[in-house]
Ligand SMILES: Nc1ncnc2c1ncn2[C@@H]1O[C@H](COP(=O)(O)OP(=O)(O)OP(=O)(O)O)[C@@H](O)[C@H]1O
């Protein structure tokens with residue numbers, strides 16, 4: 001669809017509220033915008049801006065293909081997507097981290113050594129196969145990756161996998177399923193991303209919006225809570 005409105009892809013779900021709060025702090029219109037509603041496009045012609053409400057994993061796709069000029073998405077999702085977009089700003093909210101986790105008892109029996117643990121078992125369940133494969137490849141550890149779509153912690157409990165790669169925030173889900181973090185991989189926060197072509201062609205139009213979002217994020221995101 002051709003539009004002269006600057007288009008931002010916003011994530012529904014855990015990052016939604018903080019994303020809206022950031023837009024508001026940046027002086028962008030947010031009246032009536034809801035990331036959990038059935039309405040999926042919110043346009044503000046007077047401000048020449050509109051928002052697309054997307055599944056978090058789809059935000060990089062909308063931006064990469066130019067359906068949105070800008071997007072807000074977790075670094076975890078971005079790393080997994082491998083999308084060809086510009087990553088412009090660390091927005092600071094939505095902190096979580098990638099970890100390798102294992103059943104507590106197995107980890108203790110393996111003498112808290114990843115190599116020992118993997119000597120007997122090699123199946124890794126994850127929602128993030130790209131991130132997981134890169135982690136084990138870099139360490140020269142051959143594994144079989146099993147892709148799941150959620151509740152990853154269940155897999156080692158029922159023998160589907162021996163290890164998991166997942167994001168952790170409070171650590172509560174690991175704890176409640178008697179799993180332990182065995183290796184940290186990397187941290188994640190929400191990022192502002194841009195379509196590569198749009199960034200170059202529409203730079204004059206995008207720049208004030210990007211700068212305003214950058215300033216709002218740098219202000220420590222007063223009132224912006226990390227989600228958990
Ligand atoms: N427990 C958590 N604590 C903090 N941040 C989290 C947590 N879980 C997810 N996040 C962050 O919020 C983002 C969105 O998570 P959310 O659970 O809303 O969607 P999702 O289920 O990952 O996406 P999709 O519905 O597209 O599969 C994640 O990409 C991550 O950056």
Ligand SMILES: O=P(O)(O)OC[C@H]1O[C@H](OP(=O)(O)OP(=O)(O)O)[C@H](O)[C@@H]1O
Pocket residue numbers: 149150151152153166167168169170171172173174228
């Ligand atoms: O450390 P915690 O604060 O317990 O958070 C971690 C949990 O949050 C995410 O799951 P999410 O709620 O997105 O559900 P999912 O497993 O269906 O993706 C992640 O996959 C963990 O399961």
